[in-house]
Amino acid sequence: MDLKDKVCVVTGAAQGLGRSFVEILLKNGSKVALIDVNKSLGNELKSTLDQEYGRDRTEFYLADVTSEEDFKGVLEKIVKTFGRIDILCNNAGIINEKHWEKTIAINLGGVVRGTYLALEHMKKENGGNGGVIVNVSSMAGLGPLPMAPIYTATKHGVVGFSRAMAAVSKLANYGVRINILCPWFVKTSLLSSMSSEEHIGSFFPLKGIAETMMQNRGCLEADVVAKAFLVLVKDESKNGDVLMIDPDEAVFVSFPERAKDFSTTPVSLE
Numbered sequence: 001m002d003l004k005d006k007v008c009v010v011t012g013a014a015q016g017l018g019r020s021f022v023e024i025l026l027k028n029g030s031k032v033a034l035i036d037v038n039k040s041l042g043n044e045l046k047s048t049l050d051q052e053y054g055r056d057r058t059e060f061y062l063a064d065v066t067s068e069e070d071f072k073g074v075l076e077k078i079v080k081t082f083g084r085i086d087i088l089c090n091n092a093g094i095i096n097e098k099h100w101e102k103t104i105a106i107n108l109g110g111v112v113r114g115t116y117l118a119l120e121h122m123k124k125e126n127g128g129n130g131g132v133i134v135n136v137s138s139m140a141g142l143g144p145l146p147m148a149p150i151y152t153a154t155k156h157g158v159v160g161f162s163r164a165m166a167a168v169s170k171l172a173n174y175g176v177r178i179n180i181l182c183p184w185f186v187k188t189s190l191l192s193s194m195s196s197e198e199h200i201g202s203f204f205p206l207k208g209i210a211e212t213m214m215q216n217r218g219c220l221e222a223d224v225v226a227k228a229f230l231v232l233v234k235d236e237s238k239n240g241d242v243l244m245i246d247p248d249e250a251v252f253v254s255f256p257e258r259a260k261d262f263s264t265t266p267v268s269l270e
């Protein structure tokens with residue numbers, strides 16, 4: 001997929017991984033609509049990007065991915081301004097085990113909402129041009145992060161939802177590929193947010209587990225994850241694919257075609 005002049009939307013774009021995705025898309029010639037709840041960081045980033053890439057290449061939109069009204073409204077504004085949507089990255093996410101309903105609403109609800117709303121603009125049967133959606137999960141979408149069961153649940157949810165939607169898109173000929181990114185720990189503000197007791201809830205004593213995991217295996221830089229993101233965007237053979245990135249390598253995860261084909265152990269029900 002050639003990214004020149006493509007219209008991209010990134011949620012949680014004001015910092016961290018979202019910012020890296022915005023920058024790699026701009027470097028490849030795309031226009032990018034940045035969505036975030038953090039107004040000051042969003043405006044600050046927009047000014048920085050204006051200087052490097054020119055004012056017409058980006059727009060910042062203040063919106064909360066948990067609000068149907070906000071999200072629907074900004075996608076309509078984006079289509080009015082840029083003419084269409086070719087690429088969406090549902091990246092906005094938090095880790096907050098104490099306020100777990102909020103974590104589910106942003107990490108899973110925001111991904112579901114973004115995917116459904118953007119498909120209305122992107123799918124070919126509605127006059128869209130097709131394109132690609134990348135949903136940001138985590139390695140916690142594939143295995144448990146012990147001190148964060150809710151975060152783990154949301155990220156597993158993102159994997160399951162996105163794989164199912166990729167199958168729907170293929171069967172219904174939407175012309176939209178839907179892929180999933182599963183990074184290991186990345187150096188962003190998300191990691192420091194977990195240090196606050198407010199975010200950890202009753203799992204505070206287990207905080208050391210994540211620190212040990214990072215001491216043992218390291219921590220990714222956001223620009224490395226952005227390169228993996230670009231693979232999922234550009235490779236037109238990828239739909240419903242899960243790309244896992246850890247400090248040693250980036251690998252596509254193989255799932256059996258059917259649940260019945262998982263490696264299994266028979267159980268006697270006698």
Ligand SMILES: NC(=O)c1ccc[n+]([C@@H]2O[C@H](COP(=O)([O-])OP(=O)(O)OC[C@H]3O[C@@H](n4cnc5c(N)ncnc54)[C@H](O)[C@@H]3O)[C@@H](O)[C@H]2O)c1
Binds near residue numbers: 191
């Ligand atoms: N940092 C890691 O170790 C890591 C690893 C794997 C996956 N991830 C995932 O990557 C994504 C980005 O995380 P990050 O590490 O860059 O975090 P970050 O905290 O640096 O950035 C997240 C951004 O999302 C925005 N945001 C939060 N709630 C929002 C909402 N309701 N609506 C709109 N925007 C909202 C924040 O304002 C912030 O700018 C998340 O989904 C996270 O779960 C992070």
Ligand SMILES: CCCCC/C=C\C=C\[C@H](O)C/C=C\C/C=C\CCCC(=O)O
Binds near residue numbers: 183185195
């Ligand atoms: C100092 C506190 C750090 C708290 C970490 C906070 C958030 C991190 C979120 C990342 O998405 C986690 C990424 C990778 C680790 C997740 C699961 C491990 C799976 C282990 C395995 O099965 O190999």
